[in-house]
Amino acid sequence: MTVEFRVHGLGTPVLSPGDDLAGALMDAVARTGAGAFRDGDVVVVAETAVATVEGNVISLDGIVPSDEAEALGRRYRIDPREVQVVLDESDRVVGGIDGFLLCLKNGTLLPNAGVDGSNAPPGHVTPLPRDPDASARRLRTEIRERTGASIGVIVADSRTHAMRLGCSGVAIGCAGIEAVTDERGRTDLFGGVLLVTRRAVADNVASAAELVMGEADEGIPAALVRGLDLPIGDWSGVEGIAADECLFMGVLGRFPPGE
Secondary structure (H helix, E strand, O other): OOOOOEEEEEOOOOOOOOOOHHHHHHHHHHHHOOOOOOOOOEEEEEHHHHHHHOOOOEEHHHOOOOHHHHHHHHHHOOOHHHHHHHHHHOOEEEEEEOOEEEEEEOOEEEEHHHOEOOOOOOOEEEOOOOOHHHHHHHHHHHHHHHHOOOOEEEEEEEEEOOOOOOEEEEEEEEEOOOOOEEOOOOEOOOOOEOOOOEEOHHHHHHHHHHHHHOOOOOOOOEEEEEOOOOOOOOOEOOOOOOHHHOHHHHHHOOOOOOO
16 A cells, blocks of 8 residues: 655744644644645644743743752753753653763653753753643644644654664654554564554654754744544554563663562
8 A cells, every 4th residue: 555645844933932833833734835734634743832832941040950950960061950950850860971861751761851952042941741642632622623624633852762873753742643553463474473563653753744844943843744544533642661661671671670
């Protein structure tokens, strides 16, 4: 089966807390020549844009670092005020390298607990949206109420991966499409039964969108993905796995079972 789809970058003005994100995206779709949102579309939105309009932007001027933040800042060459924000956002700090702390947050392993200084005003940082799945659901509902279109929404972040250079897109929030599909029980080309395979659909769509969204001053915080022919429904949520079930963390022995 051949699937042809298009990815349209959705440029917006610089977003501020309280801005109408759904309206900005609707205007952006019209400017692309794609017309308007249609049933079956998937919109991918950068987590920084979502966090910003939701008011989740933190000024470092008001942060008083703890002794732990001061010590980690010296060890890993990070502004202790930013370290304090990372500590506040983390479930656990696993380790780090110069410039970054490796953290566990909501069952996900990620640098600096998702706290990001890029595409934030000077002297500010943006943590991840407080509930990315809820953010995706709200945006999906707003667009459906205002356009009549039943779409999927992905809140995406860019992440590094173990032993790989560069970043790719990862879905941290999802609504309207199934984030992961279970391929277990299907057969391969030679009749072998798949035992563990699950397709990270939302992550794959997020990575495709990242190609047009960029990481710097492009001013394209979202993308419209059209033509994927994914089922649209009331699915919601991005599911992780426990640390002791993760191949990488298990092999490294950083987490005993049940921790």
